[in-house]
Amino acid sequence: MEQKFAGFWNRILRVDLTSRTTQVVELDPLLYRYYMGGRNLALHFLLKEVAPDTKPLSPQNKLILMTSVVTGAPISGQARHTAAAISPLTGGLADSQCGGWWGAELKFATWDGIIIEGKADKLVYLWIEDEHVQILPADDLHGRLTHEVMEILRNRHGAKARTLQCGIAGENLVRYANITADCRNFHGRGGLGAVMGSKNLRAVAVRGTHRRLKIADPEKLNQIATWFSRSVKIHPAVSLHHELGTSKGIVPVSVAGMLPTYNFQDGSFEGAEKIGGETMKRELNGSTETCYACAVSCKRSVEGEKGAFKVTRNYGGPEYESIGLLGSNLGVDDIYAVAACNERCNALGLDTISTGLTLSWAVECFERGLISEADTGGLRLKWNDPHTYLDLIDAIASRRGFGDLLAEGSWAAASKIGRGSEKYSMTSKGQEFANHEPRGKWGVALGYAVSPTGADHLQAAHDPWFTNPGDPSAEFNWVDLTDLNPTGILEPVPAEDLSAAKVRLFIYLQYIWGVHDVLDWCIFTAVPEFRAISLNQLAEVVGAVTGWKTSLFEVLKAGERGVTMARAFNVRRGFSADDDRLPDRMFEPLRGGTLKGHCIDRQQFERGKQLYYAMMGWDERGVPGEAKLEELGVGWVWQLLAERSAAGRQ
Amino acid sequence: MWIKVKLYGTLRRLASPQTPGIWQGEIPEGWTIRDLLAHLGAGRYEACAAMINGAACPLETEIPADAEVVVVPPVGGGLC
Ligand code: SF4
Numbered sequence: 001m002e003q004k005f006a007g008f009w010n011r012i013l014r015v016d017l018t019s020r021t022t023q024v025v026e027l028d029p030l031l032y033r034y035y036m037g038g039r040n041l042a043l044h045f046l047l048k049e050v051a052p053d054t055k056p057l058s059p060q061n062k063l064i065l066m067t068s069v070v071t072g073a074p075i076s077g078q079a080r081h082t083a084a085a086i087s088p089l090t091g092g093l094a095d096s097q098c099g100g101w102w103g104a105e106l107k108f109a110t111w112d113g114i115i116i117e118g119k120a121d122k123l124v125y126l127w128i129e130d131e132h133v134q135i136l137p138a139d140d141l142h143g144r145l146t147h148e149v150m151e152i153l154r155n156r157h158g159a160k161a162r163t164l165q166c167g168i169a170g171e172n173l174v175r176y177a178n179i180t181a182d183c184r185n186f187h188g189r190g191g192l193g194a195v196m197g198s199k200n201l202r203a204v205a206v207r208g209t210h211r212r213l214k215i216a217d218p219e220k221l222n223q224i225a226t227w228f229s230r231s232v233k234i235h236p237a238v239s240l241h242h243e244l245g246t247s248k249g250i251v252p253v254s255v256a257g258m259l260p261t262y263n264f265q266d267g268s269f270e271g272a273e274k275i276g277g278e279t280m281k282r283e284l285n286g287s288t289e290t291c292y293a294c295a296v297s298c299k300r301s302v303e304g305e306k307g308a309f310k311v312t313r314n315y316g317g318p319e320y321e322s323i324g325l326l327g328s329n330l331g332v333d334d335i336y337a338v339a340a341c342n343e344r345c346n347a348l349g350l351d352t353i354s355t356g357l358t359l360s361w362a363v364e365c366f367e368r369g370l371i372s373e374a375d376t377g378g379l380r381l382k383w384n385d386p387h388t389y390l391d392l393i394d395a396i397a398s399r400r401g402f403g404d405l406l407a408e409g410s411w412a413a414a415s416k417i418g419r420g421s422e423k424y425s426m427t428s429k430g431q432e433f434a435n436h437e438p439r440g441k442w443g444v445a446l447g448y449a450v451s452p453t454g455a456d457h458l459q460a461a462h463d464p465w466f467t468n469p470g471d472p473s474a475e476f477n478w479v480d481l482t483d484l485n486p487t488g489i490l491e492p493v494p495a496e497d498l499s500a501a502k503v504r505l506f507i508y509l510q511y512i513w514g515v516h517d518v519l520d521w522c523i524f525t526a527v528p529e530f531r532a533i534s535l536n537q538l539a540e541v542v543g544a545v546t547g548w549k550t551s552l553f554e555v556l557k558a559g560e561r562g563v564t565m566a567r568a569f570n571v572r573r574g575f576s577a578d579d580d581r582l583p584d585r586m587f588e589p590l591r592g593g594t595l596k597g598h599c600i601d602r603q604q605f606e607r608g609k610q611l612y613y614a615m616m617g618w619d620e621r622g623v624p625g626e627a628k629l630e631e632l633g634v635g636w637v638w639q640l641l642a643e644r645s646a647a648g649r650q
Numbered sequence: 651m652w653i654k655v656k657l658y659g660t661l662r663r664l665a666s667p668q669t670p671g672i673w674q675g676e677i678p679e680g681w682t683i684r685d686l687l688a689h690l691g692a693g694r695y696e697a698c699a700a701m702i703n704g705a706a707c708p709l710e711t712e713i714p715a716d717a718e719v720v721v722v723p724p725v726g727g728g729l730c
Contacts, residue, residue, distance in 0.1 A: 052720035053654075134706065236660045236663055237659070237660050238727075240660065240662060241729075245728075246728025246729070248658070248659070248725050248728075249725065249726070249728045251722070252658040252659055252699075252722035252723065252725045253721045253725045255658070255699050255701055255706070255720055256698060256699040256722055256725045257706065258725065268706070278670075278671060319728060320727055320728030321728065398694055434726060434727075436727055462725075462727065464724035464725055464726065465726060467723050467724065468694075468724075469695075470695065504692065517683060524729070533671040593706075594699060594701075594706035
């Protein structure tokens with residue numbers, strides 16, 4: 001098949017599982033330029049095709065898998081793809097980018113994305129081999145660990161098949177079930193695995209042979225890719241990222257006082273060194289792995305055994321988020337135990353972040369006498385008890401006993417139990433916080449609150465990086481503002497601050513991170529604190545691949561478009577400014593650690609929120625205005641919002 | 651006087667080659683953590699937080715003899 005357009009096929013696969021039919025969707029090619037891919041393309045379909053009152057686990061919800069115009073291009077960083085749907089955890093948007101090889105493989109099979117709708121009458125999987133698509137029975141995959149499913153599919157369809165699947169947790173509709181790509185990369189958040197499970201779809205395996213995608217200016221792309229590879233090797237932050245991966249952050253974040261510890265009661269952990277990157281490298285026989293065409297190669301594969309804690313190379317090693325939330329946040333100071341819990345979550349298809357925080361909610365509530373053995377089925381819960389956590393992880397995935405309650409997530413579980421236990425659910429919009437203590441970085445607090453997907457640490461780069469002016473004369477600045485200068489951010493802002501200057505910084509950073517979600521571009525290569533490739537170069541990559549005469553302005557606008565479309569999606573689902581809130585704990589002093597006594601100023605937070613809405617062109621309830629939506633070129637979204645409020649008035 | 655310094659993030663490049671992430675050596679009495687970092691060649695804004703013998707302290711703190719110092723750069727999370 002000939003690729004007509006550089007950067008995309010203009011072929012999106014629609015799969016109706018109810019009728020077991022497939023169809024090819026073509027778009028006006030101009031829409032690819034407006035949206036660029038990923039989150040934006042997914043939102044186009046979700047907004048147009050999913051009724052606002054759709055139940056997340058009903059056949060009417062749609063699971064959208066999407067790539068971008070740069071996915072599959074031969075350059076580091078383009079290896080992600082998007083999954084989006086209505087979230088069964090928050091009731092709002094679930095939108096998640098996952099690395100690995102699957103997105104590029106889908107593109108090599110001549111597809112830009114897949115819209116999955118309806119519900120199969122029995123468990124099935126999709127097998128996509130170039131243009132050919134089959135919906136096949138998955139009886140033999142039912143109830144199996146993710147690695148077993150991947151092996152079965154590869155034995156059947158060839159070792160080069162790439163797999164995307166929900167786990168047992170997804171089959172059992174755990175509200176924070178994830179989707180995994182080849183057992184190493186994850187659409188972790190928002191319960192997308194449960195949406196997949198609710199459709200009786202266990203996996204999507206794909207193999208493509210069109211491996212040389214059409215690139216408008218291969219020479220230019222090659223030039224940037226070569227520069228990029230050199231930069232990756234000599235840039236100190238990136239080479240360290242290659243050596244230790246994200247696990248290197250645990251100890252420094254603990255020293256700085258922002259490592260979630262004992263369910264966000266403390267910000268430093270006495271056992272941080274025992275679970276940090278250096279210890280992991282030393283103790284667990286590790287090696288590095290990579291995503292499609294990426295020279296950074298930051299992924300870990302680990303193995304090791306200590307007592308009951310066995311870790312295999314069947315799954316990727318634990319990343320920063322998982323180490324913190326299954327480690328310090330539960331008081332666990334043994335890297336083998338942390339890695340074993342991480343592996344168990346990956347094998348069963350559970351988001352490690354929500355799992356860790358749902359467990360820590362239960363432990364704190366037990367300690368405070370809000371939950372008793374009558375609730376837990378006789379279990380006594382305590383900190384640093386990884387054997388019990390492993391049992392509970394199994395119970396959650398199979399919705400057994402107390403695990404059935406925990407499978408709802410900490411917010412829904414607390415709402416069911418009551419007794420004041422809601423206070424200890426560290427969530428926003430029902431989704432658990434990530435491994436970042438916002439009391440030391442208030443931009444993250446704003447991000448947790450206003451994120452369309454519930455608490456999310458990937459809304460924007462974090463405040464501490466932008467607290468100094470930087471040194472423009474250095475070839476590689478360590479950490480400073482200079483990379484943001486082309487956007488007009490010129491002055492540093494303190495970390496614990498939500499003044500107008502901070503809100504402006506946050507918004508620009510949110511656009512930049514939005515660009516990553518739109519382009520399905522890996523944050524570990526181009527976000528300001530890494531800048532192995534600069535923002536201007538990222539725009540050049542888009543131009544070289546597609547042939548568009550584009551600019552940083554146009555690319556950032558695509559990022560902004562996604563943020564506002566996501567907001568509109570949630571407004572249609574009934575969300576308002578009241579849902580942009582944080583647990584009370586964030587406004588109370590940290591109990592211990594380097595930042596002991598620090599808390600967020602509630603007045604500044606509320607004012608910061610209003611400033612954010614106003615700067616975004618949204619009203620005081622956080623609803624995007626007609627003028628802003630028209631300015632972003634998506635005036636049709638305003639029609640949807642107007643229809644909704646007219647229906648509300650009736 | 652003799653001290654041991656654990657360095658994290660990009661500061662690791664200042665460590666002794668034989669001991670990744672660790673610098674050990676003699677420094678004059680009265681030096682603060684900032685003096686030490688300047689001596690090791692850290693960038694002006696490169697360090698953000700520190701501990702001496704397990705207790706958090708400002709970068710202006712004077713280093714006592716036989717101290718174990720930990721210094722970290724501005725932190726984001728897995729990125730730092
Ligand atoms: S930097 Fe790491 S996570 Fe990102 S694409 Fe490369 S290997 Fe994958």
